[in-house]
Amino acid sequence: MFKILKKSFKTGIVTGQYPPAPSGQKFSVAPTAQKKAELFRRSLTIREVDTGSCNACEMEMNALANPVYDIERLGIHIAASPRHADALVVTGPVTVNMEGPLKDVFKTTPNPKLVIALGDCAINCGIFKGSYAVTGPVDQHIPVDVRIPGCPPRPAEIIEALTELRKGETTFTRWFRKISGEP
Amino acid sequence: MEPVFHPVEHLESIFGPAINRVSTDHGIPVLHVNTNQILPITRYIHGNEKLRGTLSLLWAVDRRPRDLRYELWYLFTLCEHKDWLIVSTDLLGDERLYESITPKIHAANWYEREIRDMFGLIAQGHPDLRRLVRHNHWPKGVHPLHKNFPWNSVLQWRQPPGSVDGHFIHGEGVFEVPVGPIHAGIIEPGHFRFTVAGEPIMHLDLQHFWKHRGVEKLFEEQTLSDGVVLADRISGDTTFGHSLTYCQAVESLMDIHVPRRARYLRSLFLELERLHNHIGDVGGICNDTAYALAHAHCSRLKERVMQLNDHLTGSRFLRGVNCVGGVGIDPPAVQLSDTVTELERIEKDFSELEQIIAVNASLIDRFENTGILKKQTAWDHGVVGVVGRASGIDRDLRRDRPFAAYDELSVRVAGSINGDVRARVQVRMAEIHESIRLIGEIQRTLPDGPLKGSRQVVPDPGAWALSAVEGWRGEIVYFLMAGEHEGIHRCKVRDPSFVNWPAIQLAVIGNIIPDFPLINKSFSLSYAGNDL
Numbered sequence: 001m002f003k004i005l006k007k008s009f010k011t012g013i014v015t016g017q018y019p020p021a022p023s024g025q026k027f028s029v030a031p032t033a034q035k036k037a038e039l040f041r042r043s044l045t046i047r048e049v050d051t052g053s054c055n056a057c058e059m060e061m062n063a064l065a066n067p068v069y070d071i072e073r074l075g076i077h078i079a080a081s082p083r084h085a086d087a088l089v090v091t092g093p094v095t096v097n098m099e100g101p102l103k104d105v106f107k108t109t110p111n112p113k114l115v116i117a118l119g120d121c122a123i124n125c126g127i128f129k130g131s132y133a134v135t136g137p138v139d140q141h142i143p144v145d146v147r148i149p150g151c152p153p154r155p156a157e158i159i160e161a162l163t164e165l166r167k168g169e170t171t172f173t174r175w176f177r178k179i180s181g182e183p
Numbered sequence: 184m185e186p187v188f189h190p191v192e193h194l195e196s197i198f199g200p201a202i203n204r205v206s207t208d209h210g211i212p213v214l215h216v217n218t219n220q221i222l223p224i225t226r227y228i229h230g231n232e233k234l235r236g237t238l239s240l241l242w243a244v245d246r247r248p249r250d251l252r253y254e255l256w257y258l259f260t261l262c263e264h265k266d267w268l269i270v271s272t273d274l275l276g277d278e279r280l281y282e283s284i285t286p287k288i289h290a291a292n293w294y295e296r297e298i299r300d301m302f303g304l305i306a307q308g309h310p311d312l313r314r315l316v317r318h319n320h321w322p323k324g325v326h327p328l329h330k331n332f333p334w335n336s337v338l339q340w341r342q343p344p345g346s347v348d349g350h351f352i353h354g355e356g357v358f359e360v361p362v363g364p365i366h367a368g369i370i371e372p373g374h375f376r377f378t379v380a381g382e383p384i385m386h387l388d389l390q391h392f393w394k395h396r397g398v399e400k401l402f403e404e405q406t407l408s409d410g411v412v413l414a415d416r417i418s419g420d421t422t423f424g425h426s427l428t429y430c431q432a433v434e435s436l437m438d439i440h441v442p443r444r445a446r447y448l449r450s451l452f453l454e455l456e457r458l459h460n461h462i463g464d465v466g467g468i469c470n471d472t473a474y475a476l477a478h479a480h481c482s483r484l485k486e487r488v489m490q491l492n493d494h495l496t497g498s499r500f501l502r503g504v505n506c507v508g509g510v511g512i513d514p515p516a517v518q519l520s521d522t523v524t525e526l527e528r529i530e531k532d533f534s535e536l537e538q539i540i541a542v543n544a545s546l547i548d549r550f551e552n553t554g555i556l557k558k559q560t561a562w563d564h565g566v567v568g569v570v571g572r573a574s575g576i577d578r579d580l581r582r583d584r585p586f587a588a589y590d591e592l593s594v595r596v597a598g599s600i601n602g603d604v605r606a607r608v609q610v611r612m613a614e615i616h617e618s619i620r621l622i623g624e625i626q627r628t629l630p631d632g633p634l635k636g637s638r639q640v641v642p643d644p645g646a647w648a649l650s651a652v653e654g655w656r657g658e659i660v661y662f663l664m665a666g667e668h669e670g671i672h673r674c675k676v677r678d679p680s681f682v683n684w685p686a687i688q689l690a691v692i693g694n695i696i697p698d699f700p701l702i703n704k705s706f707s708l709s710y711a712g713n714d715l
Contacts (some may be wrong), residue, residue: 003535003538004476007480007535007536007539011532014483018486018490019493049365050370050371050372050394051372051394052394052395053371053394053419053711054416054418055371055418055420055709055710055711056416056419056420056500057419058370058419059419059420059463059500060499061369062369063482063485063486063489065369065482066479066482066485068482069486078369080367080368081367095393095394095395096321096338096395097318097394098364098372098394100320101365101372127412127416128396128397128401130334130335131334131335131396131397131400131401132332132333132334132336132337132338133327133338133395133396133400134396134397135337151416152419154493154499
C-alpha cells in the first residue's frame, strides 16, 4: 500500500504533458456539425467502430484515455455500446465484410447522433482505395459530420478537432446575448 | 566424431524417386515433389526426430500468364538448426485438388482454408473446409488471388443467407454466447462464438477476416520499391516490423547490401516498437483484471515511448522510416543519447511498477493457471513469438536467424514453461528490460557510415525471396516473387497473429468466459495483420 502511494506521489500529475498538435493545419468543422454538437457541449459519449483500419487509429483512440491525454477531463467518454453513444467514431476504409455491421451500428445509435470519420482511410480509403474488398469511404454508407485527417491523427489533433466541434454559439448563448443587449 | 547431418540428403535417401528436383535459392533448399507425395514427405519432415520441422508458412502462387499452373509451397523450420526447408509442388492445367496435410500437421489448417478461398484450390481430406476469408455473403466462385480476377472488382455486401456457419455442440444446458464483431472496448472486429455448459468454456469458434482489405492483391499492383508504403499499413502496431520484413525481401531480390549503420538503426527502431507494445500490453492485461492502477501507469509509460518515437522519427508509429536499401532517417547522436537516458528512467519507473504488480495477490490469482497453452499444443500448431516462448517453445529469430544487426548483438531470449497468462506477462516483462538493454548497446556501438545501399541487379520475373523478422508479437514472414518490369507477382504476408489465433481456441477451453478477455489480451494478437 505504501509503495503504491509512494509511486503515485512520485509520479505526480502527468495530464497535459504532450507536445501540442502541429500548428498550421487548423481543423475546420462545418457549422452544421457544430450546431448538431450543441447538445453535447459538456458531455459527449463516443462509440468507436473499426471498419478495417490498420489498428493505428485504434491505438491513438486508446491513448486518448490514458492519463496523459485523459479526455474524460473534457467531458468525453467512451461507451461500450452504440446504444449509449452520442457520436460514432469510425476508422478505416469500409471493408465488404464490415459494411453490414457498420450500418447496423448506425441504426442502433439513438438520434441525434454525430458521425466522425477518423483517419485518412475513413475519409478517402487511403492506400486501400479501389480494392475488391473495400466498398468505399465511410460517407458512402452513412452520413459523416466531422472528418479528422491523418495517418493516424495524433491524439493531440483528435482532441483539438473534438474541441473545435464543440465551440461556437449555442441557442442559449444567442438568447442570453439577445436579452442582455450585447451586440 | 558424428558425421554432419544433411536434411536434404537424408530426405533424398529415403524418398529417392519421389523428389523430382532439388534446387537451392538464397541458401534455402527447395524440394520439388509430385503432388501425391506431399503428404508422406511433409509428414516425415514434421514427425522425424532428427528433422522435427514446424510448418512456418504454406502458400500458393498462380503462375499465369507465363505458365498455366499453380504452385504450392510449404516452408518448414527445422528445429535442430533452425534451418529453412521448402517443399514445393505444381498443380498443372485445370488441376484444382491436392491432398490436405492438416490431419497430420495441424498448423496447416488455416493456410489450406485460406488457399481454398483465395485460389479455389481444394485440400482433399481437410477436416473443416468452411470459408475463412470470404464470409458467407460473398458470391460463389470469387477467388481474389487468381491472376484473372481484377484487383478493383466491386463486391457488394449482401445479407448473409440463413444461419451462421459454425461448429455447434448440442445438449441439455449447453449455451452459446456470440460476441462481436463489434466489441465493447476500442478494439478491432472479430466474432467469437463460445459454447458453455455452466461456467466453463467447452468450445470457442473464431470467425475473423472482417477487416480483409485485399492487401496481398494490392501488393501485386505495386512496384517492388513502392510496396513499403503498403507494408507500413498492414498492422499499425507492427508498422516497423512489417516494413522491415518487406524491405529485407526486396533487398534480397535486388541483391542490395544494407550498410552497417542502417542495420543497427533498424534494430534500434524494432526494439522501440517492441518496447511500447509490450509496456502497453502489460498494462492492458492488468486492466482486464480490473487493476486500473497498473494500467494507468503502463499507458503513461507507453505514451512516453511513443513520444520518443515521434521525437526521433516524426512518427509515433515509426511510419515511413524504412526504405528499400536502408533507413530514411538518421537521428543525431545527441538525440540518441537522450533517448537512452529517457529509457533508463522509464526502466526504473517500470521496475517499481513490477514490484507493485508482483505482490498483488488478487492479480496473481487471476493470472496463474489461466489460459494454459501446453507445449505440445503450441508445437503442433506452430505457435510463435511471445506466446510460444511462454509455453516453452524456445524460438527467437533475433538469435536463431539473425537479421538487421542482431548477428553482432547478443540477445538474451526470455522464456517460461508454464504457458499461462502469468508466463506470458513474465516473458513480456523480461523482454522489456532486454529491449532497453539492447537499445543502450546499439547506441554505444552504433557505427558511422551511409544509410542506404544501392541495388545491384534487376530481379528477373519469377525470382523470389523469403524474409523473416522477429517482431514484438513473433515471427513475421514474407514471401515475395518478382513480376514483370520490377512489379510484384506475388507477396505472401504472414503476421504471427495468423498462426496464434487458432491456438487461442485451445487455450481457453475449461476457462470461464470472464477470463477470456484476459487470455485474449495476454496473447495480444492483431486482427488487421491476420485479416490482411
